[in-house]
Amino acid sequence: MSTRAQVVLGLALAGIGAVALAILLATTGNGSVREHVGDRYRLVATQDGGRSREYASAEPPSQVVDSIAARWKPADRINDSAGYFLRYRDDYVVVSSDGAGGSRIFVDDEEEGYRHWYGFVGGSWGTFSSPSEANRGRGPGAGK
Amino acid sequence: MRRVLAGAAVAAVALIVPLVGPAGALPILAQPDAEELAADLEEAAEVQGICYGWRVRVNDSDRILSGEDVGSSRGVGLPAQDVSCPRWMVFEAILTYTSASSESEDSATFRVWSNVPGAPLEANLRRVGVDSAALLGENDDVAVINATLALPALAAELRLAPPLPLDRNTEGIPEVDRPTGTPGSDWLRTYGVYLALSGVLVVGGLVWAGWAWVAGRRESGTGEGDNGEGGDSTDDSADADGDDE
Numbered sequence A: 001m002s003t004r005a006q007v008v009l010g011l012a013l014a015g016i017g018a019v020a021l022a023i024l025l026a027t028t029g030n031g032s033v034r035e036h037v038g039d040r041y042r043l044v045a046t047q048d049g050g051r052s053r054e055y056a057s058a059e060p061p062s063q064v065v066d067s068i069a070a071r072w073k074p075a076d077r078i079n080d081s082a083g084y085f086l087r088y089r090d091d092y093v094v095v096s097s098d099g100a101g102g103s104r105i106f107v108d109d110e111e112e113g114y115r116h117w118y119g120f121v122g123g124s125w126g127t128f129s130s131p132s133e134a135n136r137g138r139g140p141g142a143g144k
Numbered sequence B: 001m002r003r004v005l006a007g008a009a010v011a012a013v014a015l016i017v018p019l020v021g022p023a024g025a026l027p028i029l030a031q032p033d034a035e036e037l038a039a040d041l042e043e044a045a046e047v048q049g050i051c052y053g054w055r056v057r058v059n060d061s062d063r064i065l066s067g068e069d070v071g072s073s074r075g076v077g078l079p080a081q082d083v084s085c086p087r088w089m090v091f092e093a094i095l096t097y098t099s100a101s102s103e104s105e106d107s108a109t110f111r112v113w114s115n116v117p118g119a120p121l122e123a124n125l126r127r128v129g130v131d132s133a134a135l136l137g138e139n140d141d142v143a144v145i146n147a148t149l150a151l152p153a154l155a156a157e158l159r160l161a162p163p164l165p166l167d168r169n170t171e172g173i174p175e176v177d178r179p180t181g182t183p184g185s186d187w188l189r190t191y192g193v194y195l196a197l198s199g200v201l202v203v204g205g206l207v208w209a210g211w212a213w214v215a216g217r218r219e220s221g222t223g224e225g226d227n228g229e230g231g232d233s234t235d236d237s238a239d240a241d242g243d244d245e
Helices: A003-028 A033-040 A061-071 A110-116 B002-020 B031-048 B122-127 B132-136 B140-157 B186-228 B230-244
Strands: A042-047 A052-057 A076-080 A083-087 A091-097 A103-109 B051-059 B065-072 B088-096 B107-114
Touching: A003 B186, A033 A052, A033 A061, A033 A091, A033 A103, A052 A110, A061 A083, A061 A091, A061 A103, A061 B122, A061 B140, A076 B140, A083 B140, A091 A110, A091 B140, A103 A110, B031 B051, B031 B065, B031 B140, B051 B140, B088 B132, B088 B140, B107 B122, B107 B132, B107 B140, B122 B140, B132 B140
Parallel strands: B051 B088
Antiparallel strands: A042 A052, A052 A103, A076 A083, A083 A091, A091 A103, B051 B065, B088 B107
């Protein structure tokens, strides 16, 4: 291959990489899982000045949680018999059945999420000292 | 003396190896975790009228059964299939661990085993994050718990049973309790691979183009020298001078 062809190919590859990088940053750079859920699902209720929000979807819970996790990869997840819990840097996303084939989707910031879902994530995503059985989560024994 | 030392070394290895424990050592669930899982499943079974359970078989590299981890809403070590359970649903997985010297890799298969018509399928489990990598990973116990506890939620979704209530805690929590281990950037976790690929293309392309350009310049410079022939002859004479010295 001639020198000129190699230079052109190298610059072309760099150009493709730069364009891909620009598209990636332009389409995803400012997003978050909270925005994604807000854009995609119907807002039902807001609490604590927007720190906690509840959304609704006609799609079944497994489809909703799959879709959210595919768009924004969670750092951790807990499945429970009552719903699915996804953990992100600043938010908790919880998806459960609405009893009619659709889903309820809760988005809480970390602090509110830990309080609201203490019975499910306590001991797994933070400290857990409650002696109350009503607040029983998986507890510190979960996992190795 | 050498024999004695060698014998002692072999004995020491024989003592240590079983203590280290291979990947996929049984039981996968520690007793407290298994008991808690069984208790959670019992609650679900009472509401939904379906007995839930887990059954994880671990095979060695020859696909010979090394052991089983079994439990259900009836208790740890008890299968869900029982006369007391007209409807049952079990998360079943087969984990095969190969030796380090083997060419084949560790593998995991899983499914929902049930006598309930319309029970969830493997695809349903995959949608809620159950996969082979997790079952073969460090936190295989968490993977088994997540897979098993998804069964009541999936049964509700498929209209096989009523959903369990998801109760939010409306009271305060102990002051000392707080979230820990806040994860890193969501963006990097999700798009880091694409970022790295784009970066490799940009840097790789520029390096290649730069290297080709410099090499071309050198080549053309050498070519000019060849045409004049003065440079080479000068070098030769310099070498000759050096040799003479």
